[in-house]
Amino acid sequence: AQSVAQPEDQVKVAEGNPLTVKCTYSVSGNPYLFWYVQYPNRGLQFLLKYITGDNLVKGSYGFEAEFNKSQTSFHLKKPSALVSDSALYFCAVRDIKAAGNKLTFGGGTRVLVKP
Amino acid sequence: ETGVTQTPRHLVMGMTNKKSLKCEQHLGHNAMYWYKQSAKKPLELMFVYNFKEQTENNSVPSRFSPECPNSSHLFLHLHTLQPEDSALYLCASSQLTGTGIYEQYFGPGTRLTVT
Numbered sequence: 001a002q003s004v005a006q007p008e009d010q011v012k013v014a015e016g017n018p019l020t021v022k023c024t025y026s027v028s029g030n031p032y033l034f035w036y037v038q039y040p041n042r043g044l045q046f047l048l049k050y051i052t053g054d055n056l057v058k059g060s061y062g063f064e065a066e067f068n069k070s071q072t073s074f075h076l077k078k079p080s081a082l083v084s085d086s087a088l089y090f091c092a093v094r095d096i097k098a099a100g101n102k103l104t105f106g107g108g109t110r111v112l113v114k115p
Numbered sequence: 116e117t118g119v120t121q122t123p124r125h126l127v128m129g130m131t132n133k134k135s136l137k138c139e140q141h142l143g144h145n146a147m148y149w150y151k152q153s154a155k156k157p158l159e160l161m162f163v164y165n166f167k168e169q170t171e172n173n174s175v176p177s178r179f180s181p182e183c184p185n186s187s188h189l190f191l192h193l194h195t196l197q198p199e200d201s202a203l204y205l206c207a208s209s210q211l212t213g214t215g216i217y218e219q220y221f222g223p224g225t226r227l228t229v230t
Contacts, residue, residue: 032216043117043205043221051216090158094216101146101209101217102171105158 002027004093006106014114019081021109023074023091032094033074034103035065039087050074061085081113118142119222121206127228130196136225138189138206146211147189148219149181153202164189165211196229203227 003026013019025031032051036044048059055067065076074091088110092103118141128134140147149161163171164183178200180192189206203224210217 034218036221041223041226043119043121043223044207044219045117046218046220049216049218088157101165101211101219102160102163103219104160108157 002031002093002104004091004104004106006089006091006109008109009107010110010112012112012114013081015083016080019076019078019085019111019113021076021089021091021111023076023106024072025074025091025093026072027093031074033065033067034092034094035059035063035074035076036090036092036105037061037087038090038108044090047076081111083113083115086111086113117220117222119206119208119220121204121222121225123225124223125226125228127230128193128196129230130198132196133192133194135193136191136204136206136227138191138222140187140189140206140208140220140222142208142210142220144208144210144220145186146209147183147186148207148209149189149191150205150207151202152205152224158205161191193227196227198229201227201229 005024034049035047038044048057050057050067058064088108090108091106120139122137147164151159161175162181167183182190205224206222207219209219
């Protein structure tokens with residue numbers, strides 16, 4: 001079975017400061033990992049994914065994520081947060097052994113960037 | 116925006132009503148998904164359709180009945196719902212062919228209120 005944990009329900013940062021949203025995963029094989037963002041009254045928007053290769057993945061809106069196999073983590077980062085980054089962030093995993101394209105999502109982390 | 120549209124965006128229905136949610140994707144994908152998003156459980160996968168065939172029913176009550184007439188359209192038929200069914204219902208689609216690993220694209224959701 002595959003699972004994802006986002007240990008923080010909420011993260012608060014000041015605008016201009018670095019932002020980190022944590023995610024850890026559990027799969028039986030190698031993982032495919034995804035980050036999504038949800039703005040108020042909107043659906044989820046894809047930010048980035050890790051499939052294989054370079055452990056540092058760059059995505060949309062200046063976000064990046066670092067895959068760490070030994071720590072089974074895939075933390076989302078942004079060097080300088082903007083107020084407009086305030087949203088709900090979801091980490092998701094797909095087991096390489098799973099059929100189809102089913103994703104398992106974490107519980108979400110609400111990010112609040114203060115001016 | 117993402118190529119996945121959902122109608123209606125808002126729906127209020129009584130417990131004895133019958134209504135349907137509609138999802139349409141304009142991306143040429145061949146997998147479609149229904150999710151339920153509520154405050155208690157942020158993202159619950161309900162149903163998965165691959166090439167118009169239902170491949171997953173995640174123990175969803177029979178008062179929710181999905182229909183996938185073709186790869187571009189997905190419906191969720193609702194009848195005799197309960198107040199606890201009030202939530203945001205999200206539709207998503209993804210590619211499912213080839214050797215690539217494909218992200219899911221989400222619609223904006225239907226905000227359902229059961230009175």
